[in-house]
Amino acid sequence: MKTLPTPRLEIDGPIVRENIRRMAEYGATHNLSIRPHTKTHKSQRIARMQLAAGAGGLTVAKLGEAEVMAEVSVDILVAYPALDPIRATGIANLAKRITVHVAVDSRYAVDALAAATQTVGSTIGILVDIDVGMGRTGLQTPRQALELAQNVETTKGVRLDGIMCYPGHVWGDPDKQSDQLSRVSDKLAETLALWHSHGLEAGIVSGGSTPTAYQSHLISELTEIRPGTYVFNDMNEVRGGYATVEECAARMVCTVVSNAVPGQVVIDAGNKTLTSDRCLPALESGYGYVVEYPDATITALSEEHGQVDISRCRRSPQLGEQIHVIPNHICPCVNLHDTVWWVEPDREPEQMRVDARGRVV
Amino acid sequence: MKTLPTPRLEIDGPIVRENIRRMAEYGATHNLSIRPHTKTHKSQRIARMQLAAGAGGLTVAKLGEAEVMAEVSVDILVAYPALDPIRATGIANLAKRITVHVAVDSRYAVDALAAATQTVGSTIGILVDIDVGMGRTGLQTPRQALELAQNVETTKGVRLDGIMCYPGHVWGDPDKQSDQLSRVSDKLAETLALWHSHGLEAGIVSGGSTPTAYQSHLISELTEIRPGTYVFNDMNEVRGGYATVEECAARMVCTVVSNAVPGQVVIDAGNKTLTSDRCLPALESGYGYVVEYPDATITALSEEHGQVDISRCRRSPQLGEQIHVIPNHICPCVNLHDTVWWVEPDREPEQMRVDARGRVV
Numbered sequence: 001m002k003t004l005p006t007p008r009l010e011i012d013g014p015i016v017r018e019n020i021r022r023m024a025e026y027g028a029t030h031n032l033s034i035r036p037h038t039k040t041h042k043s044q045r046i047a048r049m050q051l052a053a054g055a056g057g058l059t060v061a062k063l064g065e066a067e068v069m070a071e072v073s074v075d076i077l078v079a080y081p082a083l084d085p086i087r088a089t090g091i092a093n094l095a096k097r098i099t100v101h102v103a104v105d106s107r108y109a110v111d112a113l114a115a116a117t118q119t120v121g122s123t124i125g126i127l128v129d130i131d132v133g134m135g136r137t138g139l140q141t142p143r144q145a146l147e148l149a150q151n152v153e154t155t156k157g158v159r160l161d162g163i164m165c166y167p168g169h170v171w172g173d174p175d176k177q178s179d180q181l182s183r184v185s186d187k188l189a190e191t192l193a194l195w196h197s198h199g200l201e202a203g204i205v206s207g208g209s210t211p212t213a214y215q216s217h218l219i220s221e222l223t224e225i226r227p228g229t230y231v232f233n234d235m236n237e238v239r240g241g242y243a244t245v246e247e248c249a250a251r252m253v254c255t256v257v258s259n260a261v262p263g264q265v266v267i268d269a270g271n272k273t274l275t276s277d278r279c280l281p282a283l284e285s286g287y288g289y290v291v292e293y294p295d296a297t298i299t300a301l302s303e304e305h306g307q308v309d310i311s312r313c314r315r316s317p318q319l320g321e322q323i324h325v326i327p328n329h330i331c332p333c334v335n336l337h338d339t340v341w342w343v344e345p346d347r348e349p350e351q352m353r354v355d356a357r358g359r360v361v
Numbered sequence: 362m363k364t365l366p367t368p369r370l371e372i373d374g375p376i377v378r379e380n381i382r383r384m385a386e387y388g389a390t391h392n393l394s395i396r397p398h399t400k401t402h403k404s405q406r407i408a409r410m411q412l413a414a415g416a417g418g419l420t421v422a423k424l425g426e427a428e429v430m431a432e433v434s435v436d437i438l439v440a441y442p443a444l445d446p447i448r449a450t451g452i453a454n455l456a457k458r459i460t461v462h463v464a465v466d467s468r469y470a471v472d473a474l475a476a477a478t479q480t481v482g483s484t485i486g487i488l489v490d491i492d493v494g495m496g497r498t499g500l501q502t503p504r505q506a507l508e509l510a511q512n513v514e515t516t517k518g519v520r521l522d523g524i525m526c527y528p529g530h531v532w533g534d535p536d537k538q539s540d541q542l543s544r545v546s547d548k549l550a551e552t553l554a555l556w557h558s559h560g561l562e563a564g565i566v567s568g569g570s571t572p573t574a575y576q577s578h579l580i581s582e583l584t585e586i587r588p589g590t591y592v593f594n595d596m597n598e599v600r601g602g603y604a605t606v607e608e609c610a611a612r613m614v615c616t617v618v619s620n621a622v623p624g625q626v627v628i629d630a631g632n633k634t635l636t637s638d639r640c641l642p643a644l645e646s647g648y649g650y651v652v653e654y655p656d657a658t659i660t661a662l663s664e665e666h667g668q669v670d671i672s673r674c675r676r677s678p679q680l681g682e683q684i685h686v687i688p689n690h691i692c693p694c695v696n697l698h699d700t701v702w703w704v705e706p707d708r709e710p711e712q713m714r715v716d717a718r719g720r721v722v
Contacts, residue, residue, distance in 0.1 A: 083680060276639075291491060303692055
């Protein structure tokens with residue numbers, strides 16, 4: 001292994017397979033379709049594994065990601081208000097080949113997408129984005145959601161497919177979480193009832209995030225969930241209580257390059273390798289978890305240096321030693337790398353392209 | 362302009378030229394060689410502009426960056442303890458074609474580089490890295506620096522070229538800064554005197570960071586400085602008092618994609634576009650500066666969403682509008698993009714490759 005370059009992101013095949021299997025089983029048990037968010041891995045190979053396990057389609061954030069994933073799936077949700085002419089035109093083109101849904105929260109976006117379909121001759125499915133508490137995107141009231149749905153119904157080139165929400169604000173202890181999820185459920189129910197009373201139905205009600213994934217059955221209105229991070233997991237999930245270190249499939253292998261400062265070593269992974277993302281449920285836990293030295297803390301990241309406080313470690317990492325770091329937030333971390341290394345037991349690691357990296361639009 | 366994709370990173374040609382000119386003039390005035398750190402731009406084109414303005418060579422952090430920059434410069438400093446076999450061998454190979462210096466702080470690194478030269482038949486220049494207060498890498502005492510220099514002198518394949526330091530801890534008001542810089546100067550002077558008394562000389566004494574660049578003459582021991590960020594500048598420099606908004610050459614052009622949440626708009630730039638880097642001299646200032654709406658604050662970044670608080674703005678950004686954001690930390694931001702857009706007055710923006718992006722080793 002010492003002959004492989006560092007920093008390198010290793011992906012553990014068996015852990016990925018188990019993470020995918022477990023989520024698929026949960027979905028099957030609760031009659032929830034899984035539509036994995038591919039932002040986490042940006043990989044056709046992993047998307048194929050998710051589809052083979054029963055995923056009903058894929059989720060993306062970007063047109064560029066949709067174009068890459070359209071090679072492996074015929075049903076893609078762009079969970080993003082793609083309203084500029086370049087994205088709208090690209091999505092309209094894609095909708096000639098596969099089923100595409102876009103989640104939007106404005107008449108402006110509906111009109112932009114509809115206009116694009118008129119040029120290329122296709123139909124785009126629309127999910128009305130409802131804010132269920134995160135305060136990022138999404139219409140604020142059931143009444144607004146009804147009005148936008150009615151607009152979609154009367155606009156040529158777009159098709160009303162349902163509702164999307166993102167409960168990204170739901171974290172923390174399960175008791176509090178179930179309270180929050182029941183408020184999400186109430187808002188969805190109220191919206192669906194209002195739609196129904198006006199003759200509109202939502203074929204898709206899309207929700208879910210990795211931290212809330214396994215409680216999605218508490219929101220009975222959902223027909224599908226869109227977990228992304230679950231495929232790899234990270235320290236946000238571990239320290240939030242939603243995964244274990246053993247369920248983390250992605251580890252950055254780093255080399256110790258300096259030990260000149262007492263009580264510290266420096267690894268060859270800074271914020272250009274691990275990102276500057278802090279661990280949201282444990283801000284002071286540092287910039288990732290060092291597997292071989294659990295008492296170490298990555299206290300600071302420069303661009304290419306990671307400073308690791310080893311003052312509480314019983315033994316010291318040596319110069320030239322390779323150590324494994326589980327990142328705080330795996331999604332933007334994968335996004336930094338053109339390739340990752342796929343690891344199977346008793347086999348040499350195999351380099352694998354991050355297919356949709358660099359697709360910024 | 363509306364037909365260009367967003368998010369896109371625009372580089373203002375005239376501002377880049379003026380930033381380069383001013384730093385070159387400062388170096389010439391104080392007889393300091395400028396060795397720009399190319400980590401900021403990772404671009405051969407911009408490196409050529411810096412060399413044309415009189416830079417004596419280039420600085421890189423990575424072997425991969427050195428390989429890219431070796432096509433435009435014959436004198437490169439790897440300001441990084443590159444001690445693993447892959448980097449050492451790559452550097453030894455490069456040293457057959459051009460002059461390469463490596464900054465190291467351990468006997469281990471000297472031995473690794475020397476061993477690599479023996480296989481390929483080259484000589485690598487060594488700068489002894491001295492910690493002048495940042496506590497990241499670098500030997501702690503003049504005595505340790507002497508011992509490592511003596512090791513270099515007696516090791517085949519490596520050549521003692523001098524000393525490197527990085528005063529990255531020096532920030533804040535100029536009075537405090539000049540005190541700190543005089544302590545840096547004292548440590549360098551002490552080390553040089555000790556070397557001299559043992560018959561060793563430092564041909565190169567390399568220092569500098571962008572925040573301290575224009576005070577480098579206060580450290581009379583320096584022969585060169587390695588500013589990187591100055592070529593573009595960013596909000597760290599602006600809010601630290603080292604640059605103005607008008608001197609910021611790199612701006613992310615973003616589209617407003619949602620205004621569904623009152624008092625807020627969402628732009629299509631999250632942490633996969635702007636990074637999660639906060640503004641070090643003003644942690645609560647948000648994730649970048651919105652040029653057209655100076656009263657706006659980018660309060661949160663998801664991966665592809667930037668939430669912008671517009672409650673203090675007199676007018677509201679409209680859906681579909683393109684706005685310009687100056688990032689907090691431009692170096693890791695450039696690193697996210699395969700291409701940037703070069704902007705000259707009265708010309709269409711031109712797409713330009715970030716040549717050394719993705720060179721992780």
